[in-house]
Amino acid sequence: MGSPTTVTSEAAPVPPRRRAPAAPRLRADPRARRRHSVARPRRSVLLTALTGLVVVYSLLPLVWLVIGATKTQKGLATSFGLWFGGDFALWDNIAETFTYDDGVFTRWLLNTLLYVVLGAGGATVLAVLGGYALAKFAFPGKRAVFAVVIGAVAVPGTALAIPTFLMFSEMGLTNTPWAVIIPSLISPFGLYLMWVFATEAIPTELMEAARMDGAGELRIFFQVCLPLLAPGTVTVLLFTMVHTWNNYFLPLIMIKDPDWYPLPLGLNSWNAQAATSGGQPVFHLVITGSLITILPLIAAFLLLQRYWQSGLAAGSVKE
Template identity: 80%
Template sequence: MTHPTAAPGTPGAAAVTSSGRPGPRLRTPRPDRPRRRRSPLLTVLTGVVLLYSLVPLAWLLVNSTKTQADLFSSFGLWFGGDFALWQNITDTLTYDDGIFVRWLGNTLLYVVLGAGGATFLAILGGYALAKFDFPGKRWVFAVVIGAVAVPGTALAVPTFLMFSQMGLTNTPWSVIIPSLISPFGLYLMWTFAAEAIPTELLEAARMDGSGEFRTFFRISLPLLAPGIVTVLLFTMVATWNNYFLPLIMLRDSTWYPLTLGLNAWNAQAATAGGEAIFNLVITGSLLTILPLVAAFLLLQRYWQSGLAAGSVKE
């Protein structure tokens, strides 16, 4: 009696033994996938960008370990004779009655209230624009896009004139209130919420009797987590590195953020006899970027998931 068998070249073909029992399946050889050619030019450009990004950081890290004398007598990208990092950090934190610590506290205040408030408002506005229909929605979209295109420096002088009439200049509110508005963060949350939250899910929650606030906080907010982290990082970096707005708004050095404070030290170091604090400028710059680096490292997995959302087709 003959046993029907599949053709050897067909998928799922199985070998049949002499006893009539099916043997192990024969694997069909897969066609070789064409390998992507590596572009030498792209590799070189990536290496140049990497060097451009890392060399200043390496210079900053190396020179923050040097004494004042080694800064002007040793090679810039190599360590000096004495390792003075801890002494430089101590001198930076205690110089001029610890004014650097005050500047750091001011910057944290501006970031927590300004960037945190901007992120919160962007979440609410982006969710409402993405999931609710109302008259004039297209006009709102046009205004948001137009606001994204306008640079912040162009609005600094009108903002100063408006705040001076209200008597808010030279106060922390003159830096915090303008930082609450982030057109780019609003647009980013708008586009992210439109794709990340299915409309059917919201309708199902409403049919089950869930109110709008409960639906937002229990269902929508967890789905918006990657977008929230992305907007928070952008607003935090923008507020942390904000220079021009505090420059025209603040006169009292006790309310300076780190950017203005380090610039004041740098100007002092450039004058005759002020070279003695040049190592403080370098060490203070290193301490300034460490919180941003830590924030990116801690939140990068949420940020990467937010960037990859919607990139895979089923």
């Protein structure tokens, strides 16, 4: 037998792989760097200018008020309004404001606090209770209540001033603090705001879970729902407090006794002294009193803004 023939086969050479042609490099678009985001917002010169005008328009009266409170009665007439006079009389003006006319300014300040605590505080409580009930409970006539609330928001308060005066006059409540406190308890806008806020801020499932655990409706409201309504409650409180603190027209038609005047009405009576026969002008006290009047409102906004801002975006993101 012959030796086996060994067949050797050489592998065919593998052709080299061709590299894909390199993609042409694109030039960086200079506009790509101009893409804006939340962290890098777009700058607008026009918007900045308009915002600056609004800031100046808002702060200019406050600056004038602060500068005017440092001047005497004579200094107000002999100096430029937006700059300080030759004498700095701020502390003397503050002391004279609280002692002028037997310290009636202190009485007006206490009256205003009374109207705010009972009127604005009561309006906030009623708005929270009513808004929660309208948002989370179904009952006959709910649509009619909604229509009444919207209609009340659309009606200006001055249109109801004369009917309110006639009604309180028949009840014998004019020239008393109740003539200011009772109308202040009604805040249609606050009720509508709490209605909308409670609808989004309180999950219905959370209330159902509390009911399954045996909690009653009062416990659910105070322990579960009320903490969730804190931002909306603070917002309504701020709105009603500012409205009651600056309320001028309602006390003007309801109250004739100066001892029950609020601050706006009392300062207006001081301002009108210059137009009366033999009256002494006290414009420096009017300006100083106006500055003192706005300080509690500024303090309230600064103290409550963290509760207010925490609820501005509530309900904006659905999980």
